[in-house]
Amino acid sequence: MMKTNMKTLSARMVMAVALLAMAAMTAAPARAELVVDITRGFVEPLPVAVTEFFGESPDETRVGSDVAGVISGNLERSGLFRPIDRGAFIQDPATLRAGPRFADWRLINTQALISGTVQLQVDGRLRVEFRLWDVFAETQMTGLAYFTTPANWRRVAHIISDAIYKRLTGEEGYFDTRIVYIAESGAQNRRLKRLAIMDQDGENHRFLTDGGALVLTPRFSPTTQEITYLSYIGKVPRVYLFNLTTGQQEVLGDFPGMTFAPRFSPDGNKVIMSQARQGNSEIYTMDLRTRKVSRLTDHPAIDTSPSYSPDNREVVFNSDRGGTQQLYVMSSDGSNVRRITFSPGRYATPVWSPRGDLIAFTRIFEGEFFIGVMRPDGSGERMLTKGFLVEGPTWAPNGRVLSFYRQSRADSRGKVESKLFTIDLTGFNEREIVTPIDGSDPAWSPLIP
Amino acid sequence: MYKGALLSSVFHGIVLAVLIFGLPSFVDPPTTTVVPFEIVTPEELELPKPEPKPEPKPETTAEKVAPKPEPPVEQAKPLPEPEPPKPEPVPEPPKAEALPEPEPEPVPEIKPEPEPEQVAAIPPKPRKRPEYKEPPKKKEEPPPNPLASILRNVERLKQQPAPPQEEKPAAEQPGPVSRQVSAFEQNDMVRAIQTQLFNCWRLDPGVAKAEDMVVEIRVVLNPDGSLQRADVVDVARMSRDGYFLAAAENAQRAIIKCAPFRLPLDKYQTWRDITLRFNPREMFGT
Numbered sequence: 001m002m003k004t005n006m007k008t009l010s011a012r013m014v015m016a017v018a019l020l021a022m023a024a025m026t027a028a029p030a031r032a033e034l035v036v037d038i039t040r041g042f043v044e045p046l047p048v049a050v051t052e053f054f055g056e057s058p059d060e061t062r063v064g065s066d067v068a069g070v071i072s073g074n075l076e077r078s079g080l081f082r083p084i085d086r087g088a089f090i091q092d093p094a095t096l097r098a099g100p101r102f103a104d105w106r107l108i109n110t111q112a113l114i115s116g117t118v119q120l121q122v123d124g125r126l127r128v129e130f131r132l133w134d135v136f137a138e139t140q141m142t143g144l145a146y147f148t149t150p151a152n153w154r155r156v157a158h159i160i161s162d163a164i165y166k167r168l169t170g171e172e173g174y175f176d177t178r179i180v181y182i183a184e185s186g187a188q189n190r191r192l193k194r195l196a197i198m199d200q201d202g203e204n205h206r207f208l209t210d211g212g213a214l215v216l217t218p219r220f221s222p223t224t225q226e227i228t229y230l231s232y233i234g235k236v237p238r239v240y241l242f243n244l245t246t247g248q249q250e251v252l253g254d255f256p257g258m259t260f261a262p263r264f265s266p267d268g269n270k271v272i273m274s275q276a277r278q279g280n281s282e283i284y285t286m287d288l289r290t291r292k293v294s295r296l297t298d299h300p301a302i303d304t305s306p307s308y309s310p311d312n313r314e315v316v317f318n319s320d321r322g323g324t325q326q327l328y329v330m331s332s333d334g335s336n337v338r339r340i341t342f343s344p345g346r347y348a349t350p351v352w353s354p355r356g357d358l359i360a361f362t363r364i365f366e367g368e369f370f371i372g373v374m375r376p377d378g379s380g381e382r383m384l385t386k387g388f389l390v391e392g393p394t395w396a397p398n399g400r401v402l403s404f405y406r407q408s409r410a411d412s413r414g415k416v417e418s419k420l421f422t423i424d425l426t427g428f429n430e431r432e433i434v435t436p437i438d439g440s441d442p443a444w445s446p447l448i449p
Numbered sequence: 450m451y452k453g454a455l456l457s458s459v460f461h462g463i464v465l466a467v468l469i470f471g472l473p474s475f476v477d478p479p480t481t482t483v484v485p486f487e488i489v490t491p492e493e494l495e496l497p498k499p500e501p502k503p504e505p506k507p508e509t510t511a512e513k514v515a516p517k518p519e520p521p522v523e524q525a526k527p528l529p530e531p532e533p534p535k536p537e538p539v540p541e542p543p544k545a546e547a548l549p550e551p552e553p554e555p556v557p558e559i560k561p562e563p564e565p566e567q568v569a570a571i572p573p574k575p576r577k578r579p580e581y582k583e584p585p586k587k588k589e590e591p592p593p594n595p596l597a598s599i600l601r602n603v604e605r606l607k608q609q610p611a612p613p614q615e616e617k618p619a620a621e622q623p624g625p626v627s628r629q630v631s632a633f634e635q636n637d638m639v640r641a642i643q644t645q646l647f648n649c650w651r652l653d654p655g656v657a658k659a660e661d662m663v664v665e666i667r668v669v670l671n672p673d674g675s676l677q678r679a680d681v682v683d684v685a686r687m688s689r690d691g692y693f694l695a696a697a698e699n700a701q702r703a704i705i706k707c708a709p710f711r712l713p714l715d716k717y718q719t720w721r722d723i724t725l726r727f728n729p730r731e732m733f734g735t
Binding site for chain 2: 033034035036037038039040041042043044046080111129131134136137143144145146147148152155156159166167168169170171355357370382383384385386399400424425426427428
């Protein structure tokens with residue numbers, strides 16, 4: 001594509017050319033290099049081709065097709081990629097093993113191509129490899145192979161999706177993750193609320209509690225497979241800790257009043273939460289190893305919904321100390337409290353992005369709910385979505401996508417619907433996460449280790 | 450009598466048991482669900498052996514997995530197997546065989562017969578591109594307010610500021626050009642290049658620090674407007690900053706996609722060698 005034509009010239013000729021050039025320079029100013037600013041582009045998903053991963057045997061072929069399907073679904077749902085219809089492909093998976101015929105892929109307007117193979121090995125393990133190709137530059141952008149048990153193919157597909165996402169966007173992926181949420185069923189006044197968990201794409205859905213006790217506000221540890229949440233076991237609202245790999249559940253701390261609104265610190269070593277006593281609530285932290293409790297706020301107003309910045313240095317929370325419920329940021333020792341929201345309406349459930357650049361929140365204004373984002377200094381406020389009731393934003397671990405829930409107004413029979421959604425932080429690409437029954441209060445896990 | 454003693458001893462036994470073991474808990478349903486995950490072990494691949502003839506050679510594939518002991522790969526590899534249920538013998542965690550970097554070589558040899566050769570394939574579609582019916586740009590004149598579409602706000606908190614005035618060809622060097630090219634003509638060329646590229650540059654406004662991803666690319670064009678080369682100026686940053694790498698590749702794709710550029714041949718000396726500066730800041734209104 002880029003050719004350089006080097007001609008060998010005799011020394012004399014070189015000299016002559018140099019002299020001529022100098023003459024030209026004195027006659028007219030040297031050609032200046034033109035600099036052109038490109039200040040406008042467009043936002044559109046990148047066309048990608050996800051081919052079925054090649055397999056020799058029927059079993060391998062089936063897994064190859066399933067893996068490609070999961071990858072394609074992940075990329076499409078992110079809103080950043082547009083998988084091209086497989087019917088348009090010219091080159092088949094078998095010949096792709098020797099490398100792509102790039103012209104064939106350009107012909108159908110592919111910009112990134114994903115190929116791969118699946119092999120069941122003699123030791124019973126599954127080997128899945130993929131390659132990501134830049135069709136325009138005609139290069140392999142990345143290529144990796146993974147070994148696992150055959151039953152674990154879905155997770156491999158998520159891991160591959162993350163690798164592709166990272167290479168193409170520069171950002172960590174978020175597909176090899178789970179979402180825990182409150183699964184709701186039954187009449188409004190006797191709502192059964194169970195803790196449930198599923199893969200980020202809604203697959204592998206499981207209930208974690210049986211509904212015997214009310215559960216609320218689950219939050220994932222950013223570093224471990226643990227969840228903290230509020231439960232009314234024995235009618236007393238308390239913050240609990242639940243370990244997904246052991247199934248163990250324990251009460252967190254022994255506070256005299258009720259504790260609520262828990263969240264982990266970014267390093268996973270602490271839980272920050274509210275404790276209410278005699279009508280006032282303050283923010284506390286508990287060190288999970290030493291169980292030491294520290295109080296961060298001390299104000300007659302209601303201080304609640306704390307969330308750490310990813311560097312552990314600051315905490316955003318909401319408080320009505322200014323008259324209405326607004327967002328405040330303080331240092332993580334409780335000092336240097338400053339207000340960051342000043343718009344009309346009330347603000348709630350702030351949550352700091354793992355990327356650090358934004359804080360997401362719920363805003364209630366003129367009878368409507370909004371999910372919005374702003375920078376930690378309060379600037380750049382944008383409302384991403386709104387509705388009769390939208391609540392509980394939670395960030396994907398890469399800080400790019402938010403999940404939240406949306407509840408409908410009660411219909412004529414008093415029935416209310418509550419569904420989980422995701423939305424890109426640009427405010428586009430809002431999608432429902434389909435769950436078996438109603439859901440609320442989603443919480444996104446970190447990438448699975 | 451005997452019955453009474455039996456009853457009494459049973460009750461005493463129960464009381465004793467309660468004292469020792471405590472009352473059964475009826476309120477704390479122990480949750481027993483366990484949600485494990487399986488281990489996945491990655492390794493890096495090198496380029497496939499591209500047989501000059503792309504024969505469906507079954508085992509040509511990536512079998513070449515140089516066992517590089519370092520775990521240089523993606524985050525994927527450090528799979529500390531925390532959980533028990535992994536039936537297979539994949540104990541050691543990051544068994545990441547690294548291959549000589551996934552490697553950005555141009556993979557030149559893989560051109561099967563129909564290969565229109567390199568760049569050849571790209572030129573024809575500069576302005577056709579039917580599926581790019583994207584909203585943000587309308588035809589030639591740039592839309593009045595580009596940032597209205599780049600980040601969405603469902604509530605008009607404040608009226609969007611007036612759009613930055615239509616493309617000041619912002620940064621062309623006012624410097625001297627070849628003899629016959631007036632500032633006015635140069636301006637026209639700049640506009641022509643901009644207009645063409647506005648329709649080819651796909652960017653991601655949601656990526657971290659998107660506004661700061663200013664990418665400069667040095668472009669050398671042939672007299673027919675086709676691309677001779679397009680080199681990112683800050684190559685070093687590409688290797689250390691994944692965000693910049695992605696932004697730079699996006700910009701390069703835009704140039705490849707847009708070529709050939711439609712520019713007046715008689716001014717070739719002016720536009721033969723240009724620097725394109727992809728700067729999204731204006732679209733964010735910052």
